[in-house]
Structures are given as C-alpha cells and as structure tokens.
Amino acid sequence: MIRKLYPQGKKKAFSITYDDGVTQDIRFVELLNKYGLKGTFNLNSELMKNGFEWTHETGLVIKRLKPEVVVDLYQGHEVASHTLTHPYMKDLTEDEILYQMAQDKKNLEELFQREICGFAVPFDYYSDLIAACVKKCGFSYGRMSDERYSYVPPEEDFYWAAGVFHIMPKFTEFVEGFFETEEELALCQIVGHSYDLDTENMWEKMEEILQRVAEDEDVISMTHIELVRYLKAMRSAVITENGIENHSDVELWFEEDGRIFSVKPMK
Numbered sequence: 001m002i003r004k005l006y007p008q009g010k011k012k013a014f015s016i017t018y019d020d021g022v023t024q025d026i027r028f029v030e031l032l033n034k035y036g037l038k039g040t041f042n043l044n045s046e047l048m049k050n051g052f053e054w055t056h057e058t059g060l061v062i063k064r065l066k067p068e069v070v071v072d073l074y075q076g077h078e079v080a081s082h083t084l085t086h087p088y089m090k091d092l093t094e095d096e097i098l099y100q101m102a103q104d105k106k107n108l109e110e111l112f113q114r115e116i117c118g119f120a121v122p123f124d125y126y127s128d129l130i131a132a133c134v135k136k137c138g139f140s141y142g143r144m145s146d147e148r149y150s151y152v153p154p155e156e157d158f159y160w161a162a163g164v165f166h167i168m169p170k171f172t173e174f175v176e177g178f179f180e181t182e183e184e185l186a187l188c189q190i191v192g193h194s195y196d197l198d199t200e201n202m203w204e205k206m207e208e209i210l211q212r213v214a215e216d217e218d219v220i221s222m223t224h225i226e227l228v229r230y231l232k233a234m235r236s237a238v239i240t241e242n243g244i245e246n247h248s249d250v251e252l253w254f255e256e257d258g259r260i261f262s263v264k265p266m267k
C-alpha cells in the first residue's frame with residue numbers, strides 16, 4: 001500500500017489562516033516565528049491605509065496594522081487578499097466584486113513586492129459568482145468562511161472550507177484529534193483573527209498548540225498557498241503497479257512498507 005505524504009515525508013500538515021491584519025498579529029507572528037511555523041494572513045489594503053478600527057463587544061478596540069509595518073512583519077509568511085474594504089459580498093454587483101478583489105490584489109502586490117495568490121472571503125457569504133470572480137482575478141484559491149471539522153483536505157480550491165474556527169466549542173477536540181488521527185494527508189487548518197486570542201483569553205492555549213506542532217515529527221507547517229499547490233500536484237499523480245508518475249512541477253512524497261521516498265517531476 002502506498003500512502004501519500006506531505007513535503008519532507010511528513011504525514012500531516014498544520015495550517016493557520018488569520019483574517020483582517022490587526023495589531024495582535026504582531027504578537028501572533030512572533031509566536032509563529034519562535035516555533036519556526038508559517039501562517040497565512042488575509043489583508044484589506046484599503047482599511048489598512050485608512051487605519052480602520054472598531055470596538056469589539058468586549059470593549060476592546062480592534063485596530064488594523066499600518067502599511068509601514070506589515071511588509072517586515074509578514075516576511076516568511078503568506079499574505080492573501082481579503083478584499084479592499086471588507087464588504088458583505090452578497091450586496092455587490094459582479095463589477096464591484098471584481099474591483100474589490102483585483103484592486104486589493106494589486107495594492108498588496110505593490111506593497112509587498114510579491115505575487116498575491118490567495119483570496120479569503122470577508123464575513124460568511126460565498127457564491128458561484130464570487131468563486132468565478134476569484135478565478136477571473138487570477139487567484140489560485142478562494143477560502144470560504146465555512147468550517148469542515150474534517151482532517152481530509154478540501155478538493156475544491158475555489159470552494160475551500162477551513163477545518164475549524166478557533167473560538168468554536170469543538171476547537172480543542174478537533175486539534176486534539178488531529179495529533180491522534182491516522183487519516184492520509186491529514187490536515188488541521190485553523191481559521192480566525194488574532195484579536196480573538198485577546199478577547200477569548202487564549203494566547204497560552206494557542207502557544208501550547210504551536211509548540212506541540214513544532215515538536216511533532218509527523219507534522220509540517222504550511223501556508224495556504226503551499227497546501228493548495230502541493231495537494232493539486234498530488235491529485236495529478238498517477239499511481240500504477242509500475243510506479244508513480246508525477247505530472248506536476250512539485251516533488252511529491254510517499255510511503256510504502258515503512259519506506260519514505262519522493263518522486264521528482266517527470267519533466
């Protein structure tokens with residue numbers, strides 16, 4: 001039996017995708033860096049420029065990070081688009097949706113001087129029209145706000161539901177289960193905002209999880225775009241009695257009878 005693995009021969013992947021680019025990301029990125037992990041951060045370029053802030057129901061004022069600090073901060077992590085101004089997408093025309101995506105992508109690319117490949121929808125509304133616009137703007141994936149409560153990675157890059165929202169009651173159980181599961185290509189993807197760590201008082205709990213991920217030899221930390229690219233490549237692999245054909249441009253990893261090996265691209 002051939003078992004599919006993640007890069008470097010790892011059995012499982014851990015991914016964290018946080019929205020809005022708020023000031024608590026500074027503390028959170030420090031934690032990721034401390035444990036050598038990578039995150040994905042979904043930003044609204046217009047709100048960042050305007051210094052947008054709002055008051056959470058707990059009284060905490062949530063502030064956006066300034067453009068001057070984000071480039072250094074997110075180095076080594078993925079930056080993705082979360083629209084220009086965080087609108088409720090159901091109320092927008094197709095042209096307005098395209099503008100919210102394309103202009104945000106352009107602004108972020110100019111600021112970060114790198115290609116922005118991912119999109120995460122603001123709020124919880126997603127539709128076929130939004131998915132079509134995500135593709136049209138040249139993104140490689142569209143993340144919805146739905147949760148899957150599953151370790152099986154999504155197969156639809158443009159209807160991508162993350163594993164678990166970190167303030168939901170099932171969060172602890174989901175993460176605990178991840179370290180135990182034997183699922184092939186098991187994925188734990190956590191979605192949320194770093195300000196939730198303040199309002200829910202869960203910084204310590206999150207650090208414990210990150211430390212555990214870093215110490216677990218079966219787990220690799222991946223950004224969302226790294227996951228999408230790797231899983232897409234894995235889906236195109238052809239496994240036959242005579243061997244494995246790797247039709248992608250990514251090195252793919254497998255295990256057979258306890259032996260871990262990789263298959264390089266055919267071309």
Ligand SMILES: [Zn+2]
Nearest residue numbers: 019020122123
């Ligand atoms: Zn958001």
